[in-house]
Amino acid sequence: MKRLLSFLLIVAILVPCSVSYASETIKIGALYTMTGRGGQYGKDSEAAIKIALDEVHKKGLPGGAKLEVIITDDKNPQYAVSVAKRYITDEKCKFLFGIISSAIGLAVTEVSKEHKVIFIGTDHAATDLTANKFQKYYFRSSNNTFQSMMAGAMYLKDELKGWKKIAYIGPDYAYGRDQWMELKWALDKLGVQYEVVGEYWPKLYEPDYTSYITAIMKAAPDVLVNGMWGGDTVAFIKQAKPYGLFNKMKYFHVDAGGNYEVFAALGADMPEGLILSARHHNNWPDTPENREYVQKFYKATGRYPTYAAQGAYVGIHMIAEAIRKVGNANDPDALVKALEGMKIKCPEDPPGFTSYIDPQTHQIVQVQAIGTTVKNDKFPPAKYMLGNFKVYPAEKLWPNFEYIEYITKVKGK
């Protein structure tokens, strides 16, 4: 009897609470690498999510709904899959979000497919997810490696004259291997004649690149392509500089080489004239939108963003826009329709262009700007930033169905 009374009492207290709680909270379950080498990307994404949420809530969502983002450190694919399942079945999240590592992205997209829950990938770049491993509930808010490599091939064709010999160094795992495959495919398609004089596969997080640097010097390519990211890039550039590597060949690093963290870590040690790019630049385009985004980030965190932040920022705006179009977040198929073809203004969009979601592959289609390193101390602690940008039109980079067919043949569905 006592139990029944206390139960009724609890119900009596809770029912009015739930009735008075009028506006809905839409949960987004995010997974990011928050510790270790990739931790910086997770932290930047978290900060960008907060900025985007403020903007979304200021503008408002249908029925006064609010977005709530839960972030968990993703650790490894097995753990990430179990967290993603928990987000869906226990936390009742309407969206899965984020993820730095492509391996984890590939595992989680299967969860999204199985549970029919939309997954917005914000940072992992493996082309597979919007090509051979495409599934209708997956969308990506940042460029894939193919887009960078296609733009890179165009740069190599049009901007660099008189080169023939090319060498590649990249981490020995899918990300490194894929970039090289994509660049060669794109060069072949553009009819560029080249000779590969060396391929080097150091381990990810390799601390000493000396043996590779001497081998590269000996092979003497005209162009050295690098496919590393983060601290590996910093270590490689620092170690290669005393050997004079950058005076003897063109250094070309267009997927993650121009990420702000590299400029911040190298400071004055960054050589001049390296050909780099990234999925977002803090100093390009010089539009009010990009300036505002970078300043907001700086104000919130006291540092400038890496490219991971833009993916997360755009991802939240994509979700908000889709909810506005549909009116709620309860029908994933309607949300998929709303997201397909959606135009979304990103900080990296130059004047006159708005990024959009390709309806067939669910990949965001954005321009790629490739530049060379020049002195610029407006974004401390960096002493160099990119300049002399060459901009490659978004629609020439993606979708490329010929490549999708090729990758499907090589890697399977």
Add this chain to the structure above:
Amino acid sequence: MRKIKDYLPWIIYFIFFIGLLIINPGPHYIHLAARIIIYGLYAVAFNLIYGTTGLVSFGHALFYGIGAYVTGMLVKASTPELFYLYILIGAFGAAFISFFIGLLTLRLTGIYFTMLTLAFAQLVWGLTFKLYHFTGGDDGIQAIAKPTLLAGGVTKYYLFSFVVVTISIYILWRIKRSPFGSVLSGIRQNPQRITFLGLNVYKNQLKAFIISAFFAGIAGGLYAGLDGSIHPDMLHWPTSGNAILMATIGGMSTFFGPVVGAGILTGLEEIVGKYTEYWSFYIGIVVLIVVLLFPNGVLGIKKFTGSKNIEEKEKEVVCNTGN
């Protein structure tokens, strides 16, 4: 009376894992229980080598991973309907590899054995990572389909895992209580005496190593079906370390201790990971507490109060002294 006491852990085991189905706390918790039960088998299989025989293998992830990869790759290459058979093939594959690794590593004792098992496991992990076109490299293999019977909600797969794990654990339990199991305990406690009794320590250790690898392979195969994705992390050293942690936390001298350890470690990871990114720090604290305060593991707590039996008295004998 003694009989009931002997079967008490089994009764609790059944009440807990079947009871969970009756309560039905939702798909997430059923999935969590499936993970616990699969890790539980992995840890119990490992404990045959560790707690029973007294060999600290730091390479058991290799057998767990082989089970997972063989199952996953065969399903991808053919049909998911033969999934059950592939789990068995994976387990036999793990046992086959363990025969050769055991032949080489069991010649050594103590830290040398541990390091060599670690080296072999890391070697295979490295291969899995690098044979990009064969194993999918660090991307792993995704979309491993379940057979029609197990497709759909997680409850069916949980039930299937429960049956397979229970049969496997029962076999391991019988092995531990068999004369062969007594020989293994003897090897842990005093290998010289086993030799004097006319028994071959090396051969018996090898047998235990192969049996342990076989059941670790089954656990790996089951995990491949649970999430439908596998990854080189399953072969990496932290997975081997997890087996040691689970057995140590739960109680390496008890049969069901590793299952309890698997529950604690997986549950902690789940709960702590929900609230902080520094989950490993808290797990480290729990491990420290267990190791410092309950050196016999959670299931070994009662032993502080009760009188020591022969096994406990002999436990002080240094593990894995070899022959």
